[in-house]
Amino acid sequence: MTGPLRPAFHEGQILAAADLSATVEHARGAAARHARHLHDWGIAEGLELVTRPRTDPLTNDRYVEVGVAAGIAVDGTGREVVVGEPVVLRESDFEEVNGADRPTDEPYPVFLTAADREPPGDPRPDVCGVTAGRTRVEESYQILFGRLGDERLVAEQQPPAVGAAPEAPPARWLVLLGYVRWTRGHFTGVETKARGVAPRGAGVRADTVAARSGSLALRTGREPQEGKPVLVLSGEDPPSLVFGLYGGGGAVAPLMTVAANGNLSIEGSFSGRMSVGSTLVASGAATDGMLLPLPSGVTPEQVADGRVVVHVRLTPRVPALSSDRVLFSPVEAAVDTDRRVRCRIRLYDPGVVPAVVTERPGAVDFLVLATVAATPGGDGA
Known part of the structure; x- marks a missing residue:
């Protein structure tokens, strides 16, 4: 199999339509391979489903007009x-696909796919008055309504071969x-997720992400929004990860x-998986009949199934005595299997x-x- 062919020209060459088309196709192929292999496909900008309230003039039913943003x-x-x-x-397009369905509260998927079209006014006659072939192709789109469950088809699509040029319709992605x-012949709302499937955004594939400013921020939105999380890697003096x-x-x-220097500072409490040999501690004072607490991060289930072993040490407290001559001695200071204190003096x-x-x-x-x-074979709790 040969690699991509790049057009080359020389002085005096007669350029045919195929030569010029090859120049365009070479650039299109390179751009498609870049987008296909250095990025993850998906929505790069806009394309949200938006609604406007409407009223049916015949029935007075409220519904919405649904549009796709640029x-x-x-x-x-x-x-x-x-x-x-x-x-x-168009509601008529929806009815052509799903109009025969029984009424349901389940949302129907909406898809976007590429489509090539011949623009208006093309083809044009050549200088001899003979109608020539088309000279422009409109790289357009088509919006399709799917059947219930068709959103699963998105994950089943297979990309073309590594070196393939962009596929032209009727191949659809x-x-x-x-x-x-x-509901009752009209759109009544939109959803961003149904049956566990949501629209996917375009992504990037990279082993290295470098920031020219010396600070790299990873956030969940395009612009900073108050209350939203962010991860900041800073190369300033001193460097830090926040x-x-x-x-x-x-x-x-x-x-x-x-x-x-590796020091970790946190504003909240720390909890997580305990490794073999680690120890957690709880201490305090308790009276007869009280249930002793487990250290933070330890659950009764971990103790019951033997993943965590609990050791308890009790020291009787000197009670408040009515006189200096009163003698005191502990009779019992123990804890039962439920960690309930038994203390008598x-x-x-x-x-x-x-x-x-x-x-x-x-x-x-x-x-x-x-x-x-x-x-x-275990690795902790």
Whole structure:
């Protein structure tokens, strides 16, 4: 198989139509291969489904007029599909495809695909008055309504061969724009996602992304929006990696910062998977009958199935005594399998006649250690 052929010219050469067409096709092929292999196909700009409220003059039913905003998409063949101005969807086109369906609340998919057309006024007669072939091709588009479930066809499309030029119609590549709802002969709304499938945006394939300014921001929207997340890699002195939320004026409020020396700073609490040998601690005071807490990040399920082993240490607390001569001794300081404290203390006042020994509930200081058990083939909790 040969590679792409680039036209070459020489002095005195008679240029045929095929020579000039080859020049155009070479450039189109290079652009398509670039878009196909260095980018992921999808919507690059605009193309949202937009609505305008309307009223049926015969029934007074409220419905919406659905249109497609101007925009650009790149399909899986590398072909650019341009919608130069907003276009209103025709209800008659929808009825041709789905008019026989029973009434349903399920939304129907709307697709965009490339289409070649002969522009008005072409072909034109040549200098001898003979009608020549067309001299222009309009790289246009077509908006299609799908059947329920046709959105799955998008994922089943296969790109052309590596070196192939952009495919021309009738070969179709479907770009999902969204969904419309249909009730009693009219559109009644639009959706951006249905049955787990949403329109896809164009992307980029790269092993290296370099910022000329020394700071690289990864965010979820084109422009900074207050309250939206952003990841900022900064090469300024000192360099840092910051995850945070946009505040007013585009400033970033850090939630997590990794400094150049590896220090990690977080604004909230830290929780996550415990590795083998790691230990979490909880401590405090408890009285008789209280349930001891587990360390933060440890669940009762992890303790019950043996992934985490819990160790408890209790130290009886000296109670508040009514007199310096009252003697105190712990009778019981234990915890049961439910981590419930059992604490009893004994009091004796030798200055009281007759001598009386009393028992009452006590209090303890506790220390709860949770460690991850090392299991064969396991890697922690």
